[in-house]
Amino acid sequence: MRLRDELTFSSGDADEKEEVIMDQNLWCSEVNAGLSSGKREVVVGYALTSKKIKSFLQPKLECLARNKGIHFVAIDHNRSLSDQGPFDIVLQKLSGKEWRQILESACSIFRYESLTSSSGGGLKDYRQLHPEVTVLDPPDAIQHLRNRQYMLQAVADMDFSDSYGKVGVPRQLVIKRDASSIPELVNRAGLTLPLVAKPLVADGSAKSHELSLAYEPYSLQNLEPPLVLQEFVNHGGVLFKVYIVGDAIKVVRRFSLPDISKWELSKDAGIYHFPRVSCAAASADDADLDPTIAGYGKMPEYEQIFTDFLLSLVQGKA
């Protein structure tokens, strides 16, 4: 077993990170008193964008993790993984060829695990042979989520068109290039306006979260492919966002784009751009909503869910 003192900690974005760690130490002082010695330490190497480090590795998470014996250590993206660590878990959400190569060469000795689903195939035997490191998530397992052409396919395949209500996916059209052909393609595909336009690639950049709303066909020529066009679905201006980590589920409520009436459709023209819809700032958790759409019970905090999940991955490997 590795002892806490043997671990070397490094940080990703030096300045930002230092600030966070100082806050965290203040915040953590009481909680750290509860860290039980003698527990197996779990080292989570992370390879994330600076945006993700800022939003995800919050003091509250790091502190709770530390109290459970989990340590987050920044991975140097430019060095081989085998020269770093040792890590019990590699938490990664980076794109780019170089990183993929580093990960793939290391994966010849790593165990695969997915955050959202268990990987199939011959990986079970593989895990028994190489139980050292868990990769969250292996690039191949999340590839289809990075492309809006395919990301909803799993929902369509489940065919919940008539079970406890209706779950469906909006009709959509992929435009790879040539914006001038969009009105004609939309017409041929029989899509009904208004349409929501989203970048084809969901790579975690701010741009990939942008969204446009088009009320009439000719304005569609002003969009920038590659993109996906979806029929706008009226949904009462509120949506439920479901987070799943392993077996744990958390649901939050967010304000969303309001319903569009036929009258508005006839009146509005052009394209409206939205940098971010239904983001965390648009929380509707405390809003007084119609009880028929309001309800869900009290949910545990995601920090609790995530750290328990990390521990569950290394259980039995001590």
Ligand SMILES: Nc1ncnc2c1ncn2[C@@H]1O[C@H](COP(=O)(O)OP(=O)(O)OP(=O)(O)O)[C@@H](O)[C@H]1O
């Ligand atoms: N076809 C649609 N009809 C109506 N509203 C939509 C449609 N598609 C997206 N929206 C609204 O835009 C928001 C962002 O859509 P997007 O497809 O980018 O969701 P997402 O990728 O799940 O968002 P996030 O990036 O927050 O995870 C949705 O939460 C919803 O409010």
Ligand SMILES: O=P(O)(O)O[C@H]1[C@H](O)[C@@H](O)[C@H](OP(=O)(O)O)[C@@H](OP(=O)(O)O)[C@H]1O
């Ligand atoms: O704050 P919520 O409502 O949970 O929305 C998240 C999105 O669902 C994620 O897709 C964002 O991650 P990426 O930007 O890496 O796709 C994620 O980006 P972030 O971690 O950088 O904040 C969030 O925007």
